[in-house]
Amino acid sequence: MQKIKQDEKRVLVIGGGVGGIKAALDLSESRKQVLLIDSDYAIGGLMTQLDRTFPTNNCDLCTVSPHLSATTREKFLQISPMTELTSLSGEAGNFTATLNTAPRFIDIDKCTACGECLKKFPEAVRFTPGLDPRAPTCMRYPQATPYAYSIDMEKIDDVEALKAVCKAGAIVPDDSEQQIQVNVASVVLSVGAELFNPGVLDNFGGGKFDNVVPGLEYERIMSASGPFQGNLVRKSDQQRPKKVAWIQCVGSRGINRHDVSYCSSVCCMYALKEAMVTKERFGNDIETTIFFMDMRTFGKDYEPYYNRAKEDFGIRLIRCRPHSIIELPDKSLEITYAKEDLSLMEKEQFDMVVLSTGFRPSQKTIDLAGTLGIDLTEHNFAKSGTMDPVTTSKDGVYVCGVFESPKDIPETLVQASAAASMAGTAVPSGEWVEDLSLYPPQRDVEGEDTKIGVFVVDCDGEIGQSLDIDKILENAKTNPDVAVAEAFNLSCSFESMEKIEGLIKEQKLNRVVIGSGSPRIQEIMFQDMLRRAGLNPYLLELVNLRDQNAWAHNDAPAKSLEKAFQLVQSGISGVRKAKPLAENMLPTSQNALVVGGGVTGMTSALELADQGTLTYLVEKAPVLGGQALNLSQTIEGDDVAAFVKDLVNKVSAHENIKVFIDAVIAEHKGVPGKFTTGVKIGARTEQIDHGVTILATGATPNRPAMYGLGELDKVMTQLDLDAILENDESKIKAMGQLVMIQCAGSREADNPNCSRICCQAAVKNALRLLDVNPDLEIFVLYRDIRTYGFQEDYYKTARDKGVKFIRFDLEHRPVVREEAGKTIVRAHDFILGQDIEIEADCVALSTGLVANTETNKELCGLFNLPKTEDGFFLEDHVKLKPVDMALRGFFVAGTAHSPKVIRESITQAHAVAGRARTMLANKEITLGAAFATVDPVKCAVCLICVRACPYDVPFINTERHSEIDPAKCRGCGICVAECPAKAIQLRAWEDDQILAKLDGLFERV
Amino acid sequence: MITAEQKPLQEIFGYIAPYEKILVVGCNECVTVCAAGGRKEVGLLSSALRLHSVKAGKKLEVLEHTLERQCDPEYVDQLKELAGQVDAIVSLACGCGIQTVAAQYAIPVFPGVNTKFMGASESQGIWAERCMGCGDCMLGVTGGICPVARCSKSLMNGPCGGNSSGKCEISEDVDCAWQLIWNRLVELGIQDRYEELVAAKDWRPAGGGGPRKIIREDLAASKIITEDMA
Amino acid sequence: MSNFEPEIVAFCCHYCAYTAADMAGTRRISYPSNVKIIRVPCTGKVDAIHLMKALEKGADGVYVAGCLDGDCHFKNGNLRATAHVEKIKKVLEDLGWEPERVAMMYFSAGMGEQFAQGAKEFTEKIKSLGPSPASQTVGKAV
Known part of the structure; x- marks a missing residue:
């Protein structure tokens, strides 16, 4: 059992879903004591039940935090499953939490997770039944695997028989509930929410009709670990459905019994994902139809995902909210719906219907809020600060994830990092001492005959689905020096890692080839595995069987398998030449550079500075504040100007913040952890040393030449309208009719993404307009209203107050013209089936934000960072590393990442500060x-390397040969390719390794 | 440094056409530094020869080796074993190296490079002629700029009428050596030197007196003594 | 030779082209399985010899895929790679080989679609050229 030291202050993270795990990992990575509790008997939460996640359509939980070493985990992170908080007393910085841990009836120190008990007593032994065990075990906690087993003692009749089954003697029949008290400095709540149970509705047959399933159950059916072993069939007859329909907003965005008014934010994306995966995995001939009201694909690069679903996958989309489902005698389902362009109702049969249900806070969560003494919103979510999105009503208690508001995984992770960052300020970072590795000493393989282990680790069943893994292994075994070739299906888990480790030790393997996903993501994880097995981590070759084989050649299975043989052979051939290598450590600079002095940059800088980090804040403009200076109010009614003023004052007065205004980044050099950047202020350039860099350069309000903007006097942007609202109410009072046009310049061919902020901006301004001039007639011309989450309530209020929402599509665009001094908007009304004309006193275009193309391009060039196609900074992993950049020590936040509202930018600002701390804490x-x-023998002292190196690292030393300082070398290998004497080699990428890989490709085994 | 550049591949193919097994030998000195005949060029040429033979449908085996220096018999001795296995050798050394190899092995030795000149590196990948080995250096009176190597006519007493805006009449890319000399003398404040006439150059040390040789009595003698003692 | 399946090697830089290839996979954009990727830290690391060796060992086509101009993680490795590829094209021409058997391509990390397109076009090109003289000798074409 976990030994909790009473005296040590820690952060308590409640909830072991993906958000809680992320918060706990961030905290422990920052060397802060953290205790993660979950009432379930294994951590992982909702994400572990998902079959695939959008927008990458794969499982990548293992990438959450690859930089956290096992040592750090052991030292700072403790996990208690089956544990609940029963009371919290004291105050911020010094709480006492009382925790109850339910009996597991298994001594986890003895349990070997052999599974015998589960086999014999399937009724009473719990092992994440029906759930995919891989995600929690992915986290590779030594305790995770046995933790996954627990016993329901009430269901055991014969305790002795159970004890007899367990060879390890781990059964503890008299185990009892334990209570402990811990000193807690702060609390992070990441308890998520339940999914709405559609069974309570009487019109859709949820829980009644066999072939009507909620979205999550559909995921379970598709999942390889699900009830049908990953085979998509109908429950009623085990037949593959030919027609599947999704009904959106079931229980959400409604006013009927059991409905909630808010939008759950994720269902549109998951329905699209499920429909695409259905076609991709189970047959393109399966007809997939989504019934929806508004398609809410507002996230970063989500709109292209939607477009792909429509255009590439042929997903049928019908804009209608069907009233009910009727079950037919053959258990098929009939849906009656109205087509927008017809006045008739249509009836259509489907083999399966998926109900897209959203989030609901559970009663347990509501009770927990009571225990903690935090306020809830009218929807029973945790009440959080409107400009302080992860703080609750109680000091020292922070919230993240779905319990704060409905959101998807990336946004949950951002909030988790933000909450961890803020909660972590209450706990000092553990003293930094050079980590004494817990890894066993590395075996000296020098002089041994090559003995290779080939392992196909099929993390999410994706490889086996299109490639015959047995054949791949058989083929690999024909190499005489391949001693072991095995497959590990369904998990990149601790379990299979442990097995591979065992095989490495047992068989005395000295080289390892792993066929799995991309080495870009997985290399660190498998290198770590080799270390644990006592092998040097560089005696490893990764073969990208998933991303670059299984996924890329679905159309040609035979050829794809042939390629897999070649790739594995190439890996085997390459690994033979691999050598054990020592790694290079470098002390990091403890300073931070924040580029961009808007709300995001200032918030990040303040948080870092508050924790003692010397922070340089560089702003291009002559004043701090950024785009927020053009905004007067948030939709929640916060005074933005006052908020910004307060921030500017705090930043300017802070002793740890050095502000440069009118300043730009002019030059940049160094290595991760130790950069020197030249900041140009007028004619002067100041050199700054920093270990981390935060990019908060914001975005630019779009001003597309559309709908008469810039030509007609009465056409303006929402920002212009905001300024009038703020400064000239008389103008508003004089208006009779006002038209807003959404998606102006967004969701268009030249800017395909949704700008995310415009729908709420339109609703916000509409409500403010009506406050000033209640008689004003407002028309909002829109394509989809995307007031996600609780914004939906404002949308509803606007409708209630008489704002008229008229939909258009790209074939029926509104036209704005001036005629006889009047501004007239012509639009098509789908419901009337004809064009209408509105005389407008003002036309406000919702133009959204576009990337700061010039600035971003310049910075990406200087810092060597990637951008998205539309010019925003590209994060390392869209799902699991939403604010980290590919280059270590670089983080992105705010609208430089993608368009978002201030509140979301502030969240990201806290998140990057937290992520930065994880790096600074490890010195x-x-x-x-x-x-x-x-x-030195081959070196001809020709100077070609000295001249070729992009970083001026090589020099001719006094011993008369070229020398390269390992601490400065960036590892590009340019000198290697240029050296005319072939005297230079790049370790881990040596020429003979590359040639051996080539050999392997063309070897016929 | 002696500079060289690779011969046209066609010429090399022609040389080796009759042979089935050859050795490509590089030199780790000057030709490596000017990227014409080091280990890398040996590899590239060998690959090219192999690809060519495949295309031509003929059998060819190519061995590769690079010596520390090809113009010393002791280093060239190291080829003994390899030379015994092949029908011919392609040397990527300068002419000196090629001849040293040819002198030591009784199989055909072909040049893989054209030896160009004694030059200096201007920047990465660019070399320019600086010395013609005239045997009687006059850089001391020409401000450190050699009119023998750098004047198209090797004039000794100022430029010809072809100097136009400081460039030589043969090409706009070629500086007039005497312009450079003048500028340099002015820079050093010793332009009086320009007035001093240089007598007609004795070209015998430049090779006009037949093949040249240097004998360092002290070194050569000690070798003779060592041999005697042995 | 209509069923000729060329062997193609693509040297892809870790930061851009390899990521683009992963992206193509993630988005399930198909490209010919003829293309086998060898990951390198930077295309500037790809020695001209490696291109020749790939052809020697039996590749019918070889290409180097790096970052877009100006995007190289190591400043200008992609431009050096371009120069190496150009040099090898000339060598191939001298050898009587089709210089089109080697190529340079550029992708940013997000260009999965373009990566697949590039792979497709190059494979088509090599198919139209037929097996390389070396791959015929190695006796493994078709």
């Missing part, structure tokens, strides 16, 4: 082993 950084080395 050195591993630079890896891939640096160039010179063979």
Whole structure:
């Protein structure tokens, strides 16, 4: 059992879903004591039940935090499953939490997770039944695997028989509930929410009709670990459905019994995902139809996902909210719906219907809120600060994830990092001592005959689905030096890792080939596995069987398998040449550079500075504040100007913040952890040393030349309208009719993404207009109203107050013209089936935000960072590393990442500050082993490397040969390719390794 | 440094056409530094020869080796074993190296490079002629700029009428050596030197007196003594 | 030779082209399985010899895929790679080989679609050229 030291202050994270895990990992990575509790008997939460996640359509939980070493985990992170908080007393910084841990009836120190008990007593032994065990075990906690087993003692009749089954003697029949008290400085709540149970509705047959399933159950059916082993069939007859329909907003965005008014934000994306995965995995001939009201694909790069669903996958989309489902005698389902362009009702039969249900806070969560003494919203979600999105009504208690408001995984992770960051300020970082590795000493493989283990680790069943793994292994075994070739299906888990480790030790393997996903993501994880097995991590070759084989050649299975043989052979051939390498460590600079002095940049800077980090804040403009200076109010009614003023004052007065205004980044050099950047202020350039960099350069309000903007006097943007509202109410009072046009310049061919903020901006301004001039007639011309989450309530209020929402599509665009001094908007009304004309005193275009293309391009060039196609900064992983950039020590926040409202920018600002702390707290950084080395005998002292190196690293030393400082070498290998004497090799990428890989490709085994 | 550049591949194919097994030998000195005949170029040429033979449908085996220096018999001795296995050698050394190899092995030795000149590196990948080995250096009176190597006519007493805006009449890319000399003398404040006439150059040390040789009595003698003692 | 399946090697840089290839996979955009990727830290690391060796060992086509101009993670490795590829094209021409058997391509990390397109076009090109002389000798074409 976990030993909790009473005296040590820690952060308590409640809830072991993906958000709680992320918060706990961030905190422990920042060397802060953290205790993660979950009432369930294994951590993982909702994400572990999902079959695939959008927009990558795969499971990648293992990428949450690869930089956290096992050592750090052991030292700072403790996990207590089956544990609940029963009371919290005291105050922020010094709470006492009382925790109850339910009996597991298994001694986890003895349990070997053999599974015998589960086999014999399937009724009473719990092992994440029906759930995919991989995600929690992915986290690779030593305790995770046995933790997944627990016993329901009430269902056991014969305790002795159960004890007899367990060879390890781990059964503890008299185990009892335990209560402990811990000193807690702050609390992070990440308890999520339940999904609405559609069974309570009488019109859709949820829980009644066999072939009507909620979205999550559909995921379980498709999942390889689900009830049908990943086979998509109808419950009623086990037949593959030919026609599947999704009904959106079931229980959400409604006013009927059991409905909630808010939008759950994720269902549109998951329905699209499920429909696409259905076609992709189970047959393109399956007809998929989604019934929806508004398609809410407002996230970063989600709109192209929607477009792909429509255009590439042929997902049928019908804009209608069907009233009910009727079950037919053959258990098929009949849906009656109205087509927008017809005045008739249509009837259509489907084999299966999926109900897209949203989030509901559970009663348990509501009770927990009571225990904690935090306020809830009218929807029973945790009440959080409108400009302080992860703080609750109680000091020292923070909230993240769905319990704060409905959101998807990336946004949950952002909030988790933000909550962890804020909660972490109450706990000091553990003293930094050079980590004594817990890894066993590395075996010296010098002189041994090559003995290779080939392992196909099929993390999410994706490889086995299109490639015959047995054949791949058989083929690999024909190499005489391949001693073991095995497959591990369905998990990149601790379990299979442990098995591979066992095989490495047992068989004395000295080289390992892993066929799995992309090495870009998985290399660190498998290198870590080798370390644990006592092997040098560089005696490893990864073969990208998933991303670059199984996924890319679905159309040609035979050829795809042939390629898999070749790739694995290439890996085997390459690994034979692999050598054990030592890694290079470098102390990091403890300063931070924040680029961009808007709300995001200032918030990040303040949080870092508050924790003692010297922070340089660079702003291009002559004043701090950024785009928020053009905004007067948020939809919740916060005074933005006052907020910004307060921020500016705090930043300007802070002793740890050095502000540069009228300043730009002019030059940049260094290595991760230790950068020097030249900031140009007028004619002067100041050099700054920093270990982390936060990009908060914001975005630019779009001003597209559309609908008469810039030509007609009465056409303006929402920001212009905001200014009038703020400064000239008389103008508003004089207006009779006002038209807003949504998606102006967004969701168009040249800017395909949704700008996310415009729907709420339109609703916000509409409500403010009506406050000033209640008689004003407002028309909002829209394509989909995307007032996600609780914004939906404002949308409803606007409708209630008489704002008229008229939909258009790209074939029926509104036209704005001036005629006899009047501004007239012509629009098509789908319901009337004809064009209408509105005389407008003002036409406000919702123009959204576009990337700061010039600035971003310049910064990406200087810092060597990637951008998205539309010019925003590209994060490392869209789902699981939403604010980290590919280059270590670089983070992105706010609208530089993608368009978002201020509140969301502030969340990201806290999140990046937290992520930055994780790096600063570890005072050195591993630079890896891939640096160039010179063979002095071969070196001809020609200077070609000295001249070719992009970073001026090589020099001719006094011993008369070129020398490369490993700490400065970036590992590009340019000198290697240029050296005319072939005297330089890049470690881990040596020429003979590359040639051996080529050999392997063309070897016929 | 001696500079060289690779011969046209066609010429090399022609040389080796009759042979089935050859050795490509590089040199880790000057030709490596000017990227014409080091280990990398040996690899590239060998690959090219192999690809060519495949295309031509003929059998060809190519061995690769690079010596520390090809113009010393002791280093060239190291080829003994490899040379015994092949029908011919392609040397990527300068002419000196090629001849040293040819002198030591009784199989055909072909040049893989054209030896160009004694030059200096201007920047990465660019070399320019600086010395013609005239045997009687006059850089001391020409401000450190050699009129022998750098004047198209090797004039000794100022430029010809072809100087136009400081460039030589043969090409706009070629500086007039005497312009450079003048500028340099002015820079050093010793332009009086320009007035001093240089007598007609004795070209015998430049090779006009037949093949040249240097004998360092002290070094050569000690070798003779060592041999005697042995 | 209508069923000729060329062997194609693509040297892809870790930061851009390899990521683009992953992206193509993630988005399930198909491209010919003829293309086998060898990951390198930067295309500037791809020695001209490696291109020749790939052809020697039996590749019918080889290409180097790096970052877009100006996007190289190591400043200008992609431009060096371009120069290496150009040089090898000339060598191939001298050898009587089709210089089109080697190529340079550029992708940003997000260009999965374009990566697949590039792979497709290059494979088509090599198919139209037929097996390379070396791959015929190695006796493994078709």
